[in-house]
Each structure stands twice: as C-alpha cells, then as structure tokens.
Amino acid sequence: MHELAVTENILALALEAAQKAGARRITALNLVIGDLSSFVDESVQFYFDLLSQGTIAEGAVLHFRREHAVATCRACGHQFQVSPPLVPICPNCGDYHLEVKGGQGLAVESIEVSDDDEAESRKADP
C-alpha cells in the first residue's frame, strides 16, 4: 500500500538529480530495496509509469537491486539468506537461536540519463 508514497519520492529524487545535471531525459533508475521492507517491485514500476507521465522520466525503467537479509545461527555460525516469513530454525544444526541482519535498505542509488529526447525518437520509430 505504501508503494505509492514511496514511488512519489523516488520520482522526485530522480527529477531533482537530473535537473541539477541538466539532463534532458531519464532512461533508467537504479534502486536498492531491502528484503525485509515488503515492497513489491511490479507495484512500484506501475505507480512510476503513472506518476512520471509528462515528465522527463516518462518511460524510464526501474532496476531493483535487492539487499538481502542474512541470518546467522548463534549455535553453529551458519549463515543463510532469509526473507519474510523468516524460518525459525537453523537449516544446518537445527538450533533456534538466530540473528538476522541487513535487508532494510531503501535508496535511489543512481539514475541513467541521456541528452537525446528519446520520447521523440520513439514516436518516429515505426
């Protein structure tokens, strides 16, 4: 549900960065999303396509780099990747005492811009 609010912020950050650099078109956005943050990539792209209409980011593709959460077993030290719902047990030794770290990122890493007006060239392309 909060993807809409988050996507508004993603677009604003991208437009601000492009404007500062004097770029004419945003072709892609590189995002980092933590695995514990319950975001649905498709939903963010869907809102982005709606919100970016008529801006220089219209048609831009979102690339999601997932920041994984890693569980460490306090008994045997085994480490493994987790996402919700978390497993309650170490798959290596069966102990119940695990610690999960990471997976909380939520950032715009970079954007890809171009000086061509790609929207125009797309229209011209049959």
Add this chain to the structure above:
Amino acid sequence: MMKLKVEKRILSANDEVAAQNRARLDAAGILAINIMASPGAGKTSLILATAGRLLREIPLGVIEGDLASRIDADLVATRGIPVTQINTGGSCHLDAPMVRTALDHLPLENVRLLFIENVGNLVCPAEFELGAHLAVVVASIPEGHDKPYKYPGIFARADAVVLNKADLLHVFDFDVEYFERGLRMVNPSVPLFVLSCRTGQGLDAWVTWLLHHINDRSGSSVPATS
C-alpha cells in the same frame, strides 16, 4: 547515456521533516513515542492504561492516526488528555508532515509525554520516521505468535515491544517463547513487556521503563538521532 549518482534514502524528504519535528519536541522537553501495531492489538488501550497510571504525575498528549473517524480521539479526550486526530484519508501510515501539522494543534507547553498512535498496520508505518524518540510495537495474543517472523521489518525497528492481552494466554495456543525467539532474531536486546491493558497485569514494568526514559530526557538535552 550517462550514469548520475544519487545515493539518497528514498524517504529522505520525510526524514528531513521528521528531524524538524524532533527538534521541536526536544525544545519543548517532550518525549514522543510512536506506537505501531496491527488494528485491534490495543494501541489505544495501552495509551489509556498508561494514562491511568501516569496522568497525575506526567502531563500526557496524544496524536491519533486513523484512516477515518474520531472514535479513538474522543475516547482519549474523555480522560481529559489533550488529543488531536489525524485522518489519513486512506493512507496506510502516518508520515512526518502529518505529525508536523498535528503538533500545531496540541498545547505542547503542557505536555511531557506524547503518544503518537500510528495507523493499524504492521508493514507501512515501519518505513516512515515521524520524529518520535522511541518506537513501540504492540502485538497481542489473539493475533498469533508468528508476527515477528512475518513482519520482521517493524519488529527490527522497535525500541520496546508490548505483548498485550496476556489475560487471554490460557485461551489461545500462543507460544510466548516462539514469539520471543522470532523477535530476538531481528532485535536481540529489545525490552519485551507481556501485559494486559484490561487487567493491569504486567503494566508496572512497562510504566517503569517509560518513566526511566522520561527522566532521562528531563535531565539533559538528548541529541537527535534516528
């Protein structure tokens, strides 16, 4: 094609307003607590039960966040507590600008402890800083013991966790140990208070923890962090 570095938290605009809220609360000498839970876990009940213990010594204030209605705010107001209602109009969480507006409607000079009751939801509120000093997550026995496993993000951010409706433990198959193990996975040292707002059992430890934080703040100007 050219790559431009941005490297900004997606919610940095919200974070900035949250920092302003925090500065305003600090200047007024207020400890603010963001209370998050699923609907029906007992957020309002916890505020009212806490008020029952503290109201004589600590002036309280409450910000109520709901999709719609004033039901919770009216309930709090009947106890003589200054309260303001935020209706998010469909938004599933409070954000820092909403809290900024709400602060304008409270007599801050007469408040030392401010409860900000977030919208009932275990997903979205976790991402939005409000400017509060502490985040408290309320879970309850009827919800089941798997919540920390399913919603690790919000439990990872909690400064304290309240497990409410402990008076119902004998009715439900709720394994407190299992719940706590899940909680410790993402938040190893967070205080856990098992209590019942209805019967008052377990409230002493919670109130003691709160008083400790209130006294901590009135003694010094605490630096603004997260």
